Amino acid sequence: MSLRSSPARYGSLAQGLHWLTALLIVCLFVAGNVMDDLAAGQKLTVYRAHAVGGITVLVLTLIRLVWRFMDRDRPELPAGMSGPMRFAARGAHWLIYLLMLAITGSGIATLIMSGLGEILFMGAGRPIPDRIDVPPMDAHELFATLLMWLLFLHIAAALYHHYFRKDGVLRRMMPGR
Numbered sequence: 001m002s003l004r005s006s007p008a009r010y011g012s013l014a015q016g017l018h019w020l021t022a023l024l025i026v027c028l029f030v031a032g033n034v035m036d037d038l039a040a041g042q043k044l045t046v047y048r049a050h051a052v053g054g055i056t057v058l059v060l061t062l063i064r065l066v067w068r069f070m071d072r073d074r075p076e077l078p079a080g081m082s083g084p085m086r087f088a089a090r091g092a093h094w095l096i097y098l099l100m101l102a103i104t105g106s107g108i109a110t111l112i113m114s115g116l117g118e119i120l121f122m123g124a125g126r127p128i129p130d131r132i133d134v135p136p137m138d139a140h141e142l143f144a145t146l147l148m149w150l151l152f153l154h155i156a157a158a159l160y161h162h163y164f165r166k167d168g169v170l171r172r173m174m175p176g177r
């Protein structure tokens with residue numbers, strides 16, 4: 001499979017970035033929702049891992065966006081899709097990119113504004129506060145909920161294309177010849 005995409009399927013770099021990001025985001029959702037309730041010892045480790053994993057998603061998304069503009073020969077949307085469906089599919093993909101930038105940006109802003117960054121990475125020696133009360137934290141929660149719903153729709157759409165429309169949309173995002 002070639003690094004670059006072709007009209008028939010996504011290349012290995014686009015696929016690798018897609019599936020690695022997907023895996024990280026699922027782990028970050030789970031960690032984000034449980035880490036608040038962990039015992040003090042585990043808390044520091046999981047908060048650190050969440051922040052490092054989140055920043056990795058940001059880096060991967062920036063690489064992905066740059067590569068998206070360099071890798072021009074990508075698969076088109078299936079021919080049978082109506083105008084409004086095309087608009088919805090393109091809009092949803094861009095909204096996912098936008099939310100990945102917004103959620104990672106708000107996470108980093110939370111770390112800076114709440115002083116959590118010093119606790120996690122600069123050995124400040126203070127315990128992690130029970131409530132993190134800075135405006136980007138509210139935004140982070142909102143973006144996490146929006147992204148989760150959008151990804152639910154995204155996965156449902158991928159499965160619908162695969163099992164009902166049988167138009168090869170899922171296969172071209174999978175390794176193969």
Ligand code: HEM
Nearest residue numbers: 021022025068075077093096097151155158159169170173
């Ligand atoms: C959970 C995190 C996920 C994220 C953040 C994500 C994000 C994206 C984005 C932004 C695109 C657009 C690619 C582009 O044109 O630049 C895309 C394409 C795609 N994704 Fe996902 N995805 C995720 C999970 C999944 C899962 C679990 C599936 C399969 C069930 C899936 C199936 C696909 C397929 C088939 C395409 C290609 C669509 C097409 O060719 O038009 N994705 N994904």
Ligand code: HEM
Nearest residue numbers: 028029032033036051054055057103104107108111141144
């Ligand atoms: C794709 C990337 C990310 C996802 C999917 C994600 C997801 C989540 C979720 C679901 C929560 C729980 C929100 C709630 O309480 O309802 C959370 C909390 C949090 N996230 Fe993220 N996050 C991401 C990136 C980041 C980054 C880059 C940072 C910082 C560098 C960060 C820092 C935090 C912090 C400090 C909390 C608060 C935990 C608490 O409640 O005490 N996140 N995240």
